[in-house]
Each structure stands twice: as C-alpha cells, then as structure tokens.
Ligand SMILES: O=C(O)CCC(=O)C(=O)O
C-alpha cells in the first residue's frame with residue numbers, strides 16, 4: 001500500500017517539492033541551451049571550401065582563431081554538461097519529501113474507481129477530466145484507463161474493471177494511425193477477457209468455500225460490496241443485508257437518500273445550557289436522531305483552535321492502521337484510507353480547553369477518554385461502515401481496551417470538504433456533512449453497556465478537496481454517575 005496518495009498533507013508536500021524540481025530543470029535547460037548555442041555557433045560559422053583561408057591573411061587569422069580558441073570553447077562545453085550536478089540537486093530535492101511509489105499511483109487509480117462507484121460518475125466524464133464542475137488538467141489516456149482496469153480487477157471490483165477494459169479497447173481503436181503494435185494490444189486485451197472471467201470465477205468460488213474466519217476479516221479490509229455480494233449470493237439474508245447497506249451508504253453519500261420527513265418529527269435544534277456560564281454562550285445543538293442519540297453541535301471550535309490542532313498533528317501523521325479482530329494485529333487496510341495522528345492532553349493549552357469544552361457539552365468526563373485521533377483524508381479518502389465500540393461483551397480481545405469500551409464518540413470537523421466526505425449512519429439514514437468547527441456526537445453503547453449496532457457509520461469518500469477530523473472516544477469508566485447504566489437487558 002502506498003503511503004503518499006492517502007493524505008492531502010503528503011500530496012501538498014509533493015506539490016511543493018515538484019515545483020522546486022521543475023524550477024531546477026528549467027535552470028538546467030537554460031544552461032544547456034547556452035552550451036549548445038556555443039556549439040551551434042561553431043558549426044554555423046564554418047564556411048569551408050567557399051573561403052580562401054590559405055591566401056588571405058585575415059581569413060587565415062580567423063581560421064587559426066577558430067581552431068585554437070573557439071574550438072577550445074567547444075571542447076569545454078562538450079565536457080561540461082551540467083547533468084551530473086542537476087541530478088544530484090534533484091536527488092536532494094526529491095529526498096526532502098516522502099516520494100510516491102507505484103503503489104501510490106495504483107492507490108490513486110483505485111481511489112478514482114471508488115469515487116466513480118460511490119458518486120455515480122460516468123467513465124467518459126472521468127476520462128475527460130470532469131468531476132462535478134471541476135476540470136482536470138489532462139484527460140486520461142488509454143494507458144491510464146488500463147491502470148484503472150487492472151487496479152479495479154486487483155481490488156476485486158470485477159464489473160467496474162470490465163467497463164474500464166472496454167474503454168481501453170475503445171480508446172485504442174480510435175487511435176490514428178492504428179499501428180500494428182496497437183492492433184496487437186487490442187487483440188491481447190480482448191483475448192485476456194476469457195482469462196479474467198475464469199480468474200474471477202475461481203476467486204469467487206475460493207472465497208465462497210473458505211471458512212467464516214476468513215470471511216470475517218473482509219469487513220475490516222475494504223473488500224468491495226460487489227464482491228461480497230457474489231460470495232453471499234446463495235445466502236438470501238446476508239445478500240439482502242449487503243445490498244441494502246451498499247444502497248444506503250452510497251445513496252446517503254450522494255445525497256440521493258434522505259430521511260423521510262416523519263423521521264424528523266420530534267427532532268429539533270436548540271441551545272444547550274449545561275453550565276451556568278453557558279447561558280451566556282450556549283451550544284447550538286441539532287438533534288439528528290433520538291434513539292440512539294446523535295447530535296450535531298455547530299460552531300464549537302474556533303479557527304485558531306483548529307489551526308493549533310492541525311499544527312500539532314501534521315508532523316505526526318502516519319498511514320492509518322485498523323485493528324484486525326482475526327489476527328489481533330494492526331494492519332493497513334483499504335477500508336480506511338487516510339493518515340492519522342494522536343494529539344493528547346498537555347500538547348497545548350488549546351487541547352486541554354477543547355477537552356473541557358467536551359465535558360461542558362456532554363456532561364461526561366474526558367479523564368478516561370483516549371487521546372484525540374486526528375485524521376487527514378486525501379483523494380478518495382474514506383472509511384467503510386464500522387462501529388467504534390469493541391463489543392467487549394461478545395468479543396474477547398487479547399488486550400482489553402483500557403477503561404472500558406468506547407461509550408461515546410465526539411467527532412470534530414476541522415475543515416469544509418468541497419464535495420463528499422460526509423459521515424453517514426446507513427441503518428438510520430442519517431447523513432452529516434463535514435462543516436468546519438462543528439462536532440458530531442453519539443453514544444456507541446446502549447444504557448446496559450451493550451454495543452449498539454445501529455450506530456454503524458462510515459466516512460464517505462472525499463470527492464473534491466480534503467478532509468480533516470479530530471475524534472475523541474469517551475470510555476465507560478468514570479461515567480457511572482454522569483451516565484448511569486441500567487441492568488435491564490432491553491434498555
Ligand atoms: O471521518 C468520518 O466522518 C468518520 C471517522 C470515523 O468514523 C472514525 O474515525 O472512527
């Protein structure tokens with residue numbers, strides 16, 4: 001898995017480095033042009049047999065000057081290429097940033113395919129470089145499309161992959177002139193289709209035959225729903241469930257699925273006064289769901305606070321890992337594409353102030369919470385549907401999370417996302433747009449401490465722009481009097 005394409009911060013650093021690289025090359029070209037100018041001038045000024053160099057003393061003088069002094073300059077310029085120095089310079093410039101590798105290019109290609117899928121983008125628009133009202137600097141070539149096709153195939157997105165292969169063939173056929181080489185390529189791609197179909201059948205069958213522990217892993221690894229649906233096609237219940245989830249997730253991300261108006265009945269916006277001084281400056285709260293409680297606080301972080309948090313987090317950003325329930329290890333995953341950093345109490349007074357604010361907002365203690373988990377999502381950055389709790393009552397973890405399960409999540413949005421990037425709760429059909437300074441809060445556990453699977457949520461892929469969030473997971477311990485539990489299994 002590449003580590004550059006996943007985060008807007010790393011890509012921005014790459015842009016800066018590439019600016020310097022291009023500038024250095026420009027300087028190099030200027031020097032080379034001067035150098036070649038000397039040689040060209042030497043060639044141009046030679047008139048050979050047309051001139052009497054032998055009997056005319058001035059011409060004779062010119063000749064001697066030419067073969068001594070001027071030739072010397074040419075010789076110098078043949079020796080003195082600047083390429084070595086430039087190369088060394090470029091190496092330094094490029095080493096100053098984290099360089100993308102092939103895997104990043106593939107990751108970026110797959111991100112495009114995912115965006116195409118979730119946001120219903122047409123292949124032709126993508127090839128032309130159109131996303132919403134934005135135009136890319138270049139169209140996609142047949143070669144680029146081939147990468148999309150191969151990447152989607154590798155990522156088990158078989159149907160989309162075939163569409164891209166089809167496009168590659170179309171683009172190649174339209175090439176003028178249609179060379180022998182291109183003909184061969186088209187033939188090869190068409191013949192390969194059979195193999196692809198075979199491979200696809202084989203892989204699907206293998207997955208169908210594997211046991212549950214393997215299949216369980218799928219949820220955390222970003223295996224596309226289309227593939228999961230194929231595996232479960234004989235299991236009505238799972239199939240319908242997946243189909244529904246997929247439909248709701250992408251529908252909510254696109255804004256095609258919204259809550260029916262009656263779902264809003266009884267939900268309201270208002271001002272919350274938890275502390276006396278908050279009467280002067282109450283929190284703007286919007287209740288988005290009543291059971292389980294999901295609320296959005298508007299304008300709870302200032303621009304200065306946000307910039308401090310980003311400033312602390314930026315140098316600490318690392319490729320996101322997810323916890324695998326099967327191997328109990330942290331692993332890279334296509335299910336969550338972004339970079340994360342931890343920011344803790346004491347890093348800055350701003351952090352402490354925000355923690356205090358969370359206590360004022362929720363009435364819960366942050367003494368037992370985890371550190372702030374800051375996430376920066378880049379191209380296609382997203383997080384597949386998941387729950388935040390560990391479900392301690394049902395799953396035994398080798399290392400039980402300290403201080404109980406994750407009772408509640410407070411998610412701050414640190415910037416506006418140009419397009420995409422909402423947080424969605426598919427089973428409740430709740431979609432919360434990323435708005436700078438607002439915070440999304442919900443309880444992950446039922447009152448009796450059981451994990452509430454209705455809180456399953458996902459981060460829609462970022463379509464345009466980037467996305468920054470800071471999460472705080474509040475744990476059960478310490479909340480006994482603030483959020484008392486019940487022993488009623490139904491509660
Ligand atoms: O980015 C989002 O909107 C959701 C992130 C999330 O669910 C998480 O980090 O657990």
Ligand SMILES: [Fe+2]
Nearest residue numbers: 386387388457
């Ligand atoms: Fe989450």
